[in-house]
Amino acid sequence: MDYTFSEFCTDCVKALKADSGEAGCKEIQKYFDKILAHPEFVTEILGESPEPGRHIIHHDKETDLYVLAHVYDRAGHAAPHDHGPFWVIYGNATGYTDMTEYRRLDDGSKEGYAELEVSSEYRIEAGMSSIYDVGDIHAIDYPENTTFIRLVSGDAERGKNLRFDMANNTVEVQDRAKEKRIVSSV
Numbered sequence: 001m002d003y004t005f006s007e008f009c010t011d012c013v014k015a016l017k018a019d020s021g022e023a024g025c026k027e028i029q030k031y032f033d034k035i036l037a038h039p040e041f042v043t044e045i046l047g048e049s050p051e052p053g054r055h056i057i058h059h060d061k062e063t064d065l066y067v068l069a070h071v072y073d074r075a076g077h078a079a080p081h082d083h084g085p086f087w088v089i090y091g092n093a094t095g096y097t098d099m100t101e102y103r104r105l106d107d108g109s110k111e112g113y114a115e116l117e118v119s120s121e122y123r124i125e126a127g128m129s130s131i132y133d134v135g136d137i138h139a140i141d142y143p144e145n146t147t148f149i150r151l152v153s154g155d156a157e158r159g160k161n162l163r164f165d166m167a168n169n170t171v172e173v174q175d176r177a178k179e180k181r182i183v184s185s186v
């Protein structure tokens with residue numbers, strides 16, 4: 001393996017210390033694509049048969065960067081949501097993720113109401129990644145035996161974010177701290 005997970009983490013921290021905003025995020029996507037070309041890093045960290053679910057595989061205290069591995073043996077999906085005050089980079093180690101991105105049409109002034117329209121649909125294949133900036137809204141759909149990795153600019157698993165119901169034009173604040181979402185943590 002000519003690029004290790006530990007080198008990847010070091011590169012990310014260096015990049016985020018130089019620029020914790022958009023430029024830093026774009027810079028770490030380059031390293032992300034490099035490590036995704038070596039998906040065996042997931043097995044090296046979590047073993048051959050990790051428990052399905054979300055695993056925090058790295059957290060850097062200084063920059064607050066989180067790296068999560070989402071290991072799924074069954075197909076699944078997540079309704080349209082944002083990531084609160086954080087940006088997120090999604091990338092697939094195995095399987096694929098079908099992404100739908102949305103544009104919000106209302107101005108957010110009516111509590112609990114939201115109108116969305118689909119702005120793009122595409123598939124992230126194994127080895128590929130995509131950036132979701134603060135406020136971006138997306139939904140995901142993945143087949144069985146999929147492992148995707150997320151790089152998050154903070155602890156999105158314990159923060160608040162918005163979850164949308166497109167069929168009913170509703171939105172609610174989701175308090176992720178109230179759910180048991182993490183299977184294992186470094």
Ligand SMILES: [Fe+2]
Pocket residue numbers: 081082083088138
């Ligand atoms: Fe997401």
